[in-house]
Amino acid sequence: MHPKLRKLIEKHLYTTNEYGVEHQDPSAKVPDELLTYFKREHSLKTDVHKTCITCQIRQFQKYGSNRIKCSYIPRKLPDGAASKIAEISKSTNIPKEQATKILKASIDPVAWTELMFGFSDKDPKWFLRNYQKEQIRCTSKRLVVREGRRSGKTFAIALKLIYYAFNTKLDRGRDAQGNTVYMGPAIMIVTPYQAQLTNIFEEMEKLVKRNVELKSEITSGTGDSLYIKTPTYKMVFRNGCTIQGFVSGIGIRSDGSGGGTMRGQSASIVYLDEMDMIPEEVLDKVINPILATTPETILIATSTPIGKKGKFHEWCSNRDDFREDFLPSSVIPHWEEIKEEVLRDSTQESFMAEYMAVFVEDLKGVFKKEWVYNARLDYTYDETYNDGHLKRKLGLKSTSNCIKAIGIDWNKNAGTEFYVVGFYPQDRIWIGLDAVNVPHSEFSAKRWIRELVDLNHKWKPDHIYADEGYGHTIIEDIKYQSYTLRAKKDKTPKEEETVLIADRLVSFNFSSNIKLKDPITNADIKKSGKHFLVENAVRILQDGLFKFPVDDLILKDQFFNYIVEKRNKQTNKPVYGKQNEKVGDHRLDAFMLALGGLVLEESIYSGNQMTPSMPTFHKIEALKVAYRSPNDEIKSLYDQKKQQANPGALNILKIMRGGGSEEEDRMIKEKYKQQGLWPDDRKRSRSRSINKEEEFSLLEGINTYQGTQQGMQPISELKHAPKRGRFGRKKRSWR
Incomplete structure (x- = not known):
C-alpha cells in the first residue's frame, strides 16, 4: 500500500488521544480517494452502511484481507419505502416521522432499540454513543470489543442481546404436520465473577421493564423479577428464546474439570464478558466445542486487557475473521470530568491497561x-x-x-x-x-x-x-x-x-x-x-x-x-x-x-546471628541502684584491687549485656537467675550441707530429668549449633 494511502487511513479512520494511544475513530468519514482505491484493489462493498465500509478498510489495512462473516448493515431503507411509510402513517394514524422509525426498526437494530426504549440523540442523558451504535448494528459472527473501564461496553451488548432475543428466528426443523418450526435463539452468557453476571441480567431486566409489551413476552421469573437465579441465571421468552448465564472465574474449579455446568451446553449466541479473566481451560473445553459443533454461532467477547497474552489478545491481534473494536476510556463524553480522579487512583501501568485498554506486558506478571x-x-x-x-x-x-x-x-x-x-x-x-x-x-x-x-x-x-x-x-x-x-x-x-x-x-x-x-x-x-x-x-x-x-x-x-x-x-x-x-x-x-x-x-534475618554485646572501657563512676549494674560491678572490682594494693595503672572491662542499656542488662540477668545460670546474692551461702545432697547414679539422673532442659535428648533430636551468618558478619556475643 502506498504511504500516502496509509496516511489517509490514519488521518480519517483513526485518532490519537492525549496519552498517545491511537484507536479507531467512532465518527470516521472515509474520503473518496480511499473508497476508489479499496473498491478497485480489494472489491470493497460500498452499498452498505458507513460502519461496514470503515470496518472493511481497517481489516484490509490490518491483515491484508477480510474474512469476517457478516450480512452487512443496509445503507438505507429499501426501494418503495416511502409508500410503505405513508401506508403505515395512514392506517395507524401516526406521524410519518414515527412511521419511518417503525419501518427502520425492521432492518436497523439501533432504530429498534431507540423505538423500544426511547433513546434519542437529542436527549443528553438518554442517548446511544456512536461506538455503541456500531456495536449494536454489527452483524459479524465474531466480534471482539477491547474497551477501557466505564465506556459502557456491557450496556451496549445487553441491548444487542435483547435485540437478538426478540428479533432472531431460527429454523428448528418441522412439526408433525410438516410445517417449519421457528424459535428464538439460545443465548449463553459467561462471566468470570458472579457480580458481573448479576449486573448484566439486571441491566437487561431494567431495559425490558421500560416497555410493557416486551415485558409481557417474558415468561420466567417470580414476583417482580424477570429471570431466575437457580440453578443458573435464566431468562425465558415466549418465542422460545432463552438467555442463560454462567460464572467461570479464575480458581472456580481446582480439580482440573474446568467448565463445570457449562460443559455440554449448546448456544446460537455466546457472549463472553471480561473475557481476558476467563480461564483458557473454559474456552478450550466449553466455547470451542460449541463453535465447532455449530459454526453459525455468533460469538461476542468484550474485555479490558489484564496483561496476559491469551485468547483475547489473539482474537484482537491475529485473527482476520474477527472484527475488533478498540476504544480507550477517553472516548467517553464526560472523560474530562473524571480523568483527574482516574489518574490519581491509578498507577501508570494500570491506567494504560484498564483505561487505555492497551495490552500492557507484565501487568499480572510477578517478575518483570x-x-x-x-x-x-x-x-x-x-x-x-x-x-x-x-x-x-x-x-x-x-x-x-x-x-x-x-x-x-x-x-x-x-x-x-x-x-x-x-x-x-x-x-x-x-x-x-x-x-x-x-x-x-x-x-x-x-x-x-x-x-x-x-x-x-x-x-x-x-x-x-x-x-x-x-x-x-x-x-x-x-x-x-x-x-x-x-x-x-x-x-x-x-x-x-x-x-x-x-x-x-x-x-x-x-x-x-x-x-x-x-x-x-x-x-x-x-x-x-x-x-x-x-x-x-x-x-x-x-x-x-x-x-x-x-x-x-x-x-x-x-x-x-x-x-x-x-x-x-x-x-x-x-x-x-x-x-x-x-x-x-x-x-x-x-x-x-x-x-x-x-x-x-x-542473612541477618535468620536469627542464627547472635546480637553482639557492647564491650567498652569506662572510668569508674559509682551508681547506687537496686541491682548490681555493670557500673556497680566495676566499682566492686576496683575496690577489691585497691584493697589488695595492686601496683600500676588499672583498666577494668565493662560488659553491657544485650544492646548496651542498663534496662536490657537488668532483664538478661533476671532471666539468667530464673534459669539458674546466674548466682543470686540473696540465695548465696558460704557453706553447704553434705547431708542435704543426693547421690544419683547415671540411670537415675536420666530418669529424673527426662523431658527437662537438664535431661538427655535422643540423637534424632539433636540440634547443631548455628553458624554465624556470612551476609555481613557480626561479632559473637559477650553473653
Missing part, C-alpha cells in the same frame, strides 16, 4: 521482563564448576567463601527439579550454578535420591531446601540413609558428604508460616512461606543481584509465566499461579527454595 532479561548472562551451567573460569567469565572479584544452596521441587508429573544457587559475598551477587530435571518414572524416588546424593557431593552445599509436599517421604528416606552411613568405617568421599545431608536438608512447607528475626529488636516476624519465597526472589531480581545462563530457556519462560491470579478477599494477599500450565513453574520453585534457604539460614 526487564528484570529477567537483565539477569541473563552469557555462560552455561557446565562452566560453573571451574571457579577460575567462572571468575573470568562473570568478572567476579573472588569465588572464595561462596555459600551454596540446593532447592528441590518434587513433582510426580513433571519430574523433580534441582536448582543450585551460590552467593558470592565479595561481589554480593547470587549466581545460578546448576539445574537438573529428573523425569518421573517407575523408580522415580530412587533416582531422585541418587541425583541429590550426586549433587550434594559435587557442590558440597551449605544448605538444601526441599518442598515438603510431594517429597515428604522421600526426605525422610534420604535422612535415614544419611544417618545409617555415620556408623560406617572407611567411608568414600561421596559417603562423607552424604552423611552431612541430614544436617543440611530442610523440609519446607509452602503453606506454613516461617519466622524471621528483626535484626534490630530480635523480635519474631511471621510470614507465609510461599509469600516469603516469592517476595525474596522478586526483591533480589529487582535489585539485579541474581544471574543465570542465557541458554536456560526453561527458567526464563517460567519467570514470565508466573502471575498473580487474584487476591485473597480477606487479606488482599496475592494468590500466585501459572499463566500457561504447559510452561509450568517447577524449576522456578526450586530456584526460589534455594534462594530462600540462603536468606533464611545466613
Whole structure:
C-alpha cells in the first residue's frame, strides 16, 4: 500500500488521544480517494452502511484481507419505502416521522432499540454513543470489543442481546404436520465473577421493564423479577428464546474439570464478558466445542486487557475473521470530568491497561521482563564448576567463601527439579550454578535420591531446601540413609558428604508460616512461606543481584509465566499461579527454595546471628541502684584491687549485656537467675550441707530429668549449633 494511502487511513479512520494511544475513530468519514482505491484493489462493498465500509478498510489495512462473516448493515431503507411509510402513517394514524422509525426498526437494530426504549440523540442523558451504535448494528459472527473501564461496553451488548432475543428466528426443523418450526435463539452468557453476571441480567431486566409489551413476552421469573437465579441465571421468552448465564472465574474449579455446568451446553449466541479473566481451560473445553459443533454461532467477547497474552489478545491481534473494536476510556463524553480522579487512583501501568485498554506486558506478571532479561548472562551451567573460569567469565572479584544452596521441587508429573544457587559475598551477587530435571518414572524416588546424593557431593552445599509436599517421604528416606552411613568405617568421599545431608536438608512447607528475626529488636516476624519465597526472589531480581545462563530457556519462560491470579478477599494477599500450565513453574520453585534457604539460614534475618554485646572501657563512676549494674560491678572490682594494693595503672572491662542499656542488662540477668545460670546474692551461702545432697547414679539422673532442659535428648533430636551468618558478619556475643 502506498504511504500516502496509509496516511489517509490514519488521518480519517483513526485518532490519537492525549496519552498517545491511537484507536479507531467512532465518527470516521472515509474520503473518496480511499473508497476508489479499496473498491478497485480489494472489491470493497460500498452499498452498505458507513460502519461496514470503515470496518472493511481497517481489516484490509490490518491483515491484508477480510474474512469476517457478516450480512452487512443496509445503507438505507429499501426501494418503495416511502409508500410503505405513508401506508403505515395512514392506517395507524401516526406521524410519518414515527412511521419511518417503525419501518427502520425492521432492518436497523439501533432504530429498534431507540423505538423500544426511547433513546434519542437529542436527549443528553438518554442517548446511544456512536461506538455503541456500531456495536449494536454489527452483524459479524465474531466480534471482539477491547474497551477501557466505564465506556459502557456491557450496556451496549445487553441491548444487542435483547435485540437478538426478540428479533432472531431460527429454523428448528418441522412439526408433525410438516410445517417449519421457528424459535428464538439460545443465548449463553459467561462471566468470570458472579457480580458481573448479576449486573448484566439486571441491566437487561431494567431495559425490558421500560416497555410493557416486551415485558409481557417474558415468561420466567417470580414476583417482580424477570429471570431466575437457580440453578443458573435464566431468562425465558415466549418465542422460545432463552438467555442463560454462567460464572467461570479464575480458581472456580481446582480439580482440573474446568467448565463445570457449562460443559455440554449448546448456544446460537455466546457472549463472553471480561473475557481476558476467563480461564483458557473454559474456552478450550466449553466455547470451542460449541463453535465447532455449530459454526453459525455468533460469538461476542468484550474485555479490558489484564496483561496476559491469551485468547483475547489473539482474537484482537491475529485473527482476520474477527472484527475488533478498540476504544480507550477517553472516548467517553464526560472523560474530562473524571480523568483527574482516574489518574490519581491509578498507577501508570494500570491506567494504560484498564483505561487505555492497551495490552500492557507484565501487568499480572510477578517478575518483570526487564528484570529477567537483565539477569541473563552469557555462560552455561557446565562452566560453573571451574571457579577460575567462572571468575573470568562473570568478572567476579573472588569465588572464595561462596555459600551454596540446593532447592528441590518434587513433582510426580513433571519430574523433580534441582536448582543450585551460590552467593558470592565479595561481589554480593547470587549466581545460578546448576539445574537438573529428573523425569518421573517407575523408580522415580530412587533416582531422585541418587541425583541429590550426586549433587550434594559435587557442590558440597551449605544448605538444601526441599518442598515438603510431594517429597515428604522421600526426605525422610534420604535422612535415614544419611544417618545409617555415620556408623560406617572407611567411608568414600561421596559417603562423607552424604552423611552431612541430614544436617543440611530442610523440609519446607509452602503453606506454613516461617519466622524471621528483626535484626534490630530480635523480635519474631511471621510470614507465609510461599509469600516469603516469592517476595525474596522478586526483591533480589529487582535489585539485579541474581544471574543465570542465557541458554536456560526453561527458567526464563517460567519467570514470565508466573502471575498473580487474584487476591485473597480477606487479606488482599496475592494468590500466585501459572499463566500457561504447559510452561509450568517447577524449576522456578526450586530456584526460589534455594534462594530462600540462603536468606533464611545466613542473612541477618535468620536469627542464627547472635546480637553482639557492647564491650567498652569506662572510668569508674559509682551508681547506687537496686541491682548490681555493670557500673556497680566495676566499682566492686576496683575496690577489691585497691584493697589488695595492686601496683600500676588499672583498666577494668565493662560488659553491657544485650544492646548496651542498663534496662536490657537488668532483664538478661533476671532471666539468667530464673534459669539458674546466674548466682543470686540473696540465695548465696558460704557453706553447704553434705547431708542435704543426693547421690544419683547415671540411670537415675536420666530418669529424673527426662523431658527437662537438664535431661538427655535422643540423637534424632539433636540440634547443631548455628553458624554465624556470612551476609555481613557480626561479632559473637559477650553473653
